[in-house]
Amino acid sequence: METAPLQGAATTKPWREGTEEPFVRIGRVTKKFGDFTAVNDVSLDIYKGELFCLLGGSGCGKSTLLRMLAGFERPTEGTISIDGQDMGQLAPYDRPTNMMFQSYALFPHMSVEKNIAYGLLRDGMKKPEAMEKVADMLRLVQLEKFAARRPDQLSGGQRQRVALARSLIKRPKLLLLDEPLGALDKKLREETQFELVNIQETLGITFIVVTHDQEEAMTLSTRIGVMDAGEIVQVDEPPAIYEHPASRFVADFIGSVNMFEGHVTDDEPDYIRISSRDLGQDIHVGHGVSCSMGQRLWFAMRPEKMRLTREKPEGVINAFPATVQDVAYMGNLSVYRVKLRGGRVLSATRANLTRHEEDGISWDEEVWVSWGDTAGVVLTQ
Amino acid sequence: MMRRSPVLLTVCILGFVFLYAPMVSLVIFSFNESKLVTVWGGFSTKWYGELFRDPQILQSAWISFQVAFVSASLAVVLGTLAAYVLMRFGRFRSRALLTGMVTAPLVMPEVITGLSMLLLFVSLEQFVGWPKGRGMTTIIIAHVTFCMAYVAVVVQSRLSGMDQSLEEAAMDLGARPVRVFFDVTLPVISPALVAGWLLAFTLSLDDLVIASFVTGPGASTLPMVIFSKVRLGVSPDINALATIIICIVALGVAIATFQLRRKK
Numbered sequence: 001m002e003t004a005p006l007q008g009a010a011t012t013k014p015w016r017e018g019t020e021e022p023f024v025r026i027g028r029v030t031k032k033f034g035d036f037t038a039v040n041d042v043s044l045d046i047y048k049g050e051l052f053c054l055l056g057g058s059g060c061g062k063s064t065l066l067r068m069l070a071g072f073e074r075p076t077e078g079t080i081s082i083d084g085q086d087m088g089q090l091a092p093y094d095r096p097t098n099m100m101f102q103s104y105a106l107f108p109h110m111s112v113e114k115n116i117a118y119g120l121l122r123d124g125m126k127k128p129e130a131m132e133k134v135a136d137m138l139r140l141v142q143l144e145k146f147a148a149r150r151p152d153q154l155s156g157g158q159r160q161r162v163a164l165a166r167s168l169i170k171r172p173k174l175l176l177l178d179e180p181l182g183a184l185d186k187k188l189r190e191e192t193q194f195e196l197v198n199i200q201e202t203l204g205i206t207f208i209v210v211t212h213d214q215e216e217a218m219t220l221s222t223r224i225g226v227m228d229a230g231e232i233v234q235v236d237e238p239p240a241i242y243e244h245p246a247s248r249f250v251a252d253f254i255g256s257v258n259m260f261e262g263h264v265t266d267d268e269p270d271y272i273r274i275s276s277r278d279l280g281q282d283i284h285v286g287h288g289v290s291c292s293m294g295q296r297l298w299f300a301m302r303p304e305k306m307r308l309t310r311e312k313p314e315g316v317i318n319a320f321p322a323t324v325q326d327v328a329y330m331g332n333l334s335v336y337r338v339k340l341r342g343g344r345v346l347s348a349t350r351a352n353l354t355r356h357e358e359d360g361i362s363w364d365e366e367v368w369v370s371w372g373d374t375a376g377v378v379l380t381q
Numbered sequence: 382m383m384r385r386s387p388v389l390l391t392v393c394i395l396g397f398v399f400l401y402a403p404m405v406s407l408v409i410f411s412f413n414e415s416k417l418v419t420v421w422g423g424f425s426t427k428w429y430g431e432l433f434r435d436p437q438i439l440q441s442a443w444i445s446f447q448v449a450f451v452s453a454s455l456a457v458v459l460g461t462l463a464a465y466v467l468m469r470f471g472r473f474r475s476r477a478l479l480t481g482m483v484t485a486p487l488v489m490p491e492v493i494t495g496l497s498m499l500l501l502f503v504s505l506e507q508f509v510g511w512p513k514g515r516g517m518t519t520i521i522i523a524h525v526t527f528c529m530a531y532v533a534v535v536v537q538s539r540l541s542g543m544d545q546s547l548e549e550a551a552m553d554l555g556a557r558p559v560r561v562f563f564d565v566t567l568p569v570i571s572p573a574l575v576a577g578w579l580l581a582f583t584l585s586l587d588d589l590v591i592a593s594f595v596t597g598p599g600a601s602t603l604p605m606v607i608f609s610k611v612r613l614g615v616s617p618d619i620n621a622l623a624t625i626i627i628c629i630v631a632l633g634v635a636i637a638t639f640q641l642r643r644k645k
Contacts, residue, residue, distance in 0.1 A: 051437075069551075070549075070553060072428055072549055072552075075524070091552075092549070092552045092553050093552050093554075093555045093556060093557055094551070098553055098554065099550070099553045101546045101549070101550055102546075103546050103627035105544060105546040105547050105549065106550075107547060107550075107551070107564075107568075107569075108547075109568040109569065116552050118551070118556075119555055122554055122555035122556050122560070122584065123555050128589035166550075166554070167553075171555070214585075223503075231505055
């Protein structure tokens with residue numbers, strides 16, 4: 001991924017060493033609304049300076065968890081502490097956190113300047129001093145010219161930056177961002193992602209970002225917590241989430257994947273073989289997996305890790321004949337939908353490396369789909 | 382340009398004629414020289430002069446204005462509080478019942494409201510000694526009770542359309558709930574407060590039935606005076622009075638509309 005250099009937002013990785021005290025501790029938190037359990041027994045440690053993404057589909061409980069950190073909701077069970085301080089019954093206005101809302105929640109009757117100054121003035125700061133800080137902040141988010149405007153006179157991207165400035169002005173220990181880029185169009189979203197990471201690095205504030213956009217999570221975060229049905233299903237660094245998903249849900253949710261269901265037919269210390277009804281022959285996995293003979297499991301194959309060739313590749317065990325059904329040209333790459341002999345349709349991508357590929361693989365061609373013996377992931381749940 | 386259907390045009394014209402013909406004739410006849418309301422006797426503004434020399438009308442207009450002003454203001458305060466509690470205190474027991482009860486005066490026949498108010502005031506005077514006798518105070522109290530319901534409905538709809546994260550954002554930035562209400566909630570719902578106030582003011586100014594029940598000697602409102610005058614035969618000065626009222630209302634609506642549009 002071209003955004004790889006950003007993924008070292010925190011230069012150290014305290015979650016790997018386990019020596020540093022976590023900055024935010026969420027301990028066995030459950031939140032129920034009547035009979036509905038929105039967040040179910042979630043425990044999570046987040047370290048100082050992290051940009052942590054909570055990723056999940058709508059209704060997975062990620063926003064509820066964020067609102068509990070901000071103090072708008074109280075956990076039904078469990079504890080939350082920030083910087084060693086128990087949040088317990090603390091009201092939102094007493095917490096060392098600030099939040100950037102999905103709707104931005106800019107006060108419509110106040111100018112940009114007054115919106116940003118609001119938090120400082122509520123803390124009893126004198127007006128001249130507050131205005132000085134506001135001016136600094138406006139410079140940081142490049143909105144100096146818009147200080148006197150009202151929110152409804154700004155574009156979406158400008159509003160987003162005002163909301164960010166307002167939530168940063170008090171230098172919170174922890175900044176909570178609810179879908180911070182959700183309302184922006186694609187181009188602006190990409191630019192803003194980098195800006196957000198830069199600001200986070202400049203200020204050194206710990207960020208927790210809620211998003212349903214996996215690309216956004218990948219680009220921004222030091223670590224991602226994937227949520228499903230109120231539970232955290234995997235917490236890891238972005239490359240690990242992508243390359244080593246812990247379950248079928250994560251593999252499927254992050255990126256696209258071809259999933260084969262099968263059972264173990266050969267279980268050796270240095271390789272296993274999986275038989276799947278979709279494929280005419282067994283899948284060969286070139287490393288040991290802790291499983292037993294005959295066990296049901298799933299084999300996940302990313303589209304970009306498969307190769308498409310006209311000739312059967314030499315020396316590759318996992319090669320399957322197929323027919324090209326569809327080709328979608330995306331510019332930087334092409335997505336092929338190929339039909340295996342058994343009828344199963346897979347998607348495979350090819351990078352468009354040259355500008356003129358007259359003899360590229362096309363519709364209705366007979367091809368071979370192949371992959372290396374460590375290219376896929378074996379999932380047992 | 383699209384051709385307009387002649388049927389639609391006719392219906393439209395008829396509708397407006399239906400709405401405005403009575404008012405237009407009233408305005409025209411207010412400039413009538415003749416003492417007979419229905420016979421045109423030439424142009425004159427004498428009834429306007431007559432009107433301003435009639436102490437009874439001037440006094441009742443002043444009373445009506447005071448009553449409307451005070452009761453609209455009180456109704457806005459109480460109605461807003463009621464709406465805020467119903468919208469923001471989450472789900473509590475009997476919320477549906479209370480919501481229904483707040484809006485009940487909207488559908489209550491005025492005669493019943495007036496009668497019940499009268500009974501209340503009589504027994505209050507007997508047992509508590511307040512309000513002493515009936516007059517402007519009792520009219521104001523009675524008007525507040527039914528105007529408040531209108532204000533509550535208007536404010537409630539505005540509150541339900543308001544993005545609640547505005548209030549959360551203020552709280553998140555360090556404002557305590559009371560502060561949040563005055564800094565954020567109130568400014569955001571202010572158009573509804575203005576609308577509610579205007580509505581309450583008009584309703585109070587307009588009310589004849591309830592006021593007749595709860596009034597006392599020396600506190601006749603304008604509608605009561607007009608009504609009693611008309612019963613003795615329509616006199617042309619009432620036309621003049623009505624014309625003035627129409628002008629004031631039209632001016633008020635125009636200013637309010639203009640202000641709201643400029644704010645946007």
